[in-house]
Amino acid sequence: MPGTRLPPLNALRAFEAASRHLNFRVAADELGVTQGAVAQHVRGLEADLGIKLFERLSRSLALTDPGRRYAGQLRRAFELMTEATAALRPEPARLTVSVTPTFAAKWLIPRLHAFGIDHPDIELRIVASEGLSNFQGDGVDIAVRQGRPPFGPGLIADLLFEQEVVAVGSPALLGDRAGAL
Numbered sequence: 001m002p003g004t005r006l007p008p009l010n011a012l013r014a015f016e017a018a019s020r021h022l023n024f025r026v027a028a029d030e031l032g033v034t035q036g037a038v039a040q041h042v043r044g045l046e047a048d049l050g051i052k053l054f055e056r057l058s059r060s061l062a063l064t065d066p067g068r069r070y071a072g073q074l075r076r077a078f079e080l081m082t083e084a085t086a087a088l089r090p091e092p093a094r095l096t097v098s099v100t101p102t103f104a105a106k107w108l109i110p111r112l113h114a115f116g117i118d119h120p121d122i123e124l125r126i127v128a129s130e131g132l133s134n135f136q137g138d139g140v141d142i143a144v145r146q147g148r149p150p151f152g153p154g155l156i157a158d159l160l161f162e163q164e165v166v167a168v169g170s171p172a173l174l175g176d177r178a179g180a181l
Helices: 009-021 024-031 035-049 065-088 101-118 171-180
Strands: 054-056 061-063 093-099 122-128
Touching (some): 009 035, 061 065, 093 101, 101 122
């Protein structure tokens, strides 16, 4: 497109958002700018193009016919840019972990934030279930369960930590037998 000067991208973004919402304030909220900034970008775009894109009504906006056509074309252009950008970005690695609800609540969830910071490229999915995992049918990559291997053909098990199980009882319940245990 040699020789064709495009309007500023921020003005195009402001107009496209305002054309969808027909409201400068809502467009500004979407874009994270002020209502005045959106209005200024649209006025500048109209001046740059030499055409009125909106009818400014008492409490709302309406697109002019040229504004409606331009908005549709810009929307398609932004969709193409979004698709092109998404195609360049690698898909995040996905990891599905099956754990019991108690393990999720007591051990895993408190550590998720740190995991996300250490591994921002991994999209983690947690399946909290008491049931055994079906690695093929459920799409589970890793399962954390209590027990002793082997858990199934082709599965590899690693011990995460030893567990101590103790009985705790009320002294009143045991009475004179407390020393016998």
